[in-house]
Amino acid sequence: MDFELSAEHRMIRETVREFCEAEIAPTAQEIEDEARFPEKVFTQLADLDVMGVPIDEAFGGLGGDQLLYALVVEELGRVSGGIGLSYAAHVSLGANPIARFGTDDQREQWLRPLAEGDGIGAWALTEPENGSDASSMATTAERDGDEYVLNGTKQFITNATVANSILVKAITDPDAGADGISTFIVDPEADDGFEVTTVWEKMGLNCSPTCEIVLDDVRIPADRLLGEEGDGWDQAMETLDGGRISIAALSTGLARGAYEAATEYAGEREQFGRPIAKFDAVRDMIVDMHRKIERARLLTHEAAWRYDRGEPVTRASALAKLDASEAAREVAEDAVQVLGGYGYTEEFAPQRFYRDAKLMEIGEGTSEIQRLIIGRELGL
Missing domain, CATH: 1.10.540.10 (Acyl-CoA dehydrogenase/oxidase, N-terminal domain)
Structure with a gap:
């Protein structure tokens, strides 16, 4: 390739x-x-x-x-x-x-x-009770003439407080399982009954709002249905295939930021008369950080390359997301270690990358779900 x-x-x-x-x-x-x-x-x-x-x-x-x-x-x-x-x-x-x-x-x-x-823009799939079982949702959309009426609660929705439009997944056919899920375009500013009820204080990534939203008899025109009724789950799976590539790329960036901070510090910080980068323990740690970043980037670029050629990318995107997200957490943790006590302070960036990196192993499918997806793709 x-x-x-x-x-x-x-x-x-x-x-x-x-x-x-x-x-x-x-x-x-x-x-x-x-x-x-x-x-x-x-x-x-x-x-x-x-x-x-x-x-x-x-x-x-x-x-x-x-x-x-x-x-x-x-x-x-x-x-x-x-x-x-x-x-x-x-x-x-x-x-x-x-x-x-x-x-x-x-x-x-x-x-x-x-x-x-x-x-x-924003996207609302997850609910308080469904977690990784995303298709098991309670939010409903009932047809009423030329409108749909939406009711339900969505959880951990990125950008909800600043979004001009939110794509909401809801059940239109309760008896059809995942095939009864549809997607609707909701206008948070104009649609009555839409409310952001919680903006979560998080371990990291706090400049990005993460919210709980409630839809209470939200009436929207029927032309806000995205695709056809029942298309929502297939749309979600296709969307997540691409979304995992972006999370892999974000994870690679977080790892790079932490690595660069650690490398700069190790080259300047002296102990026993020489930079700590010259000590085997620190040098080997930095080499491993570099290796993990390069591997994560290659997997991410391969997944993107396949996506651009219209190839199936479920396995490639899950593999990239799994590897890069775990690399981000590991590299950021090692960066904190390289800086020692300074790494634990907010005067230096590694602590921020460390806290930010953890979500990469959770959002858009946990690492456990990525392993499940890859296993299925391998026929296991």
């Missing part, structure tokens, strides 16, 4: 990297401490024309491929896990399903603002 980066890939990656260094890195800890969604950063990302990287230019996107999108996510994750998470949820979960499954009218009304950066 050949997923060599094109000149466009390299140029956009470098542009985003320079932006991240100049505009995000200096305040990354501050916005995390304040649990503040950085609206200005997302406005600037819109100015860079990367809020809709994989979205067709006809609907306001950049028209890039999944590999380019993965590169952008990685660069954001390298400086801020929270910004990277909100960005990935916006593109992969909030915008891309409309691009793939929506009508032209839906794309024009709902996708274009997301792709052009005039709005933020």
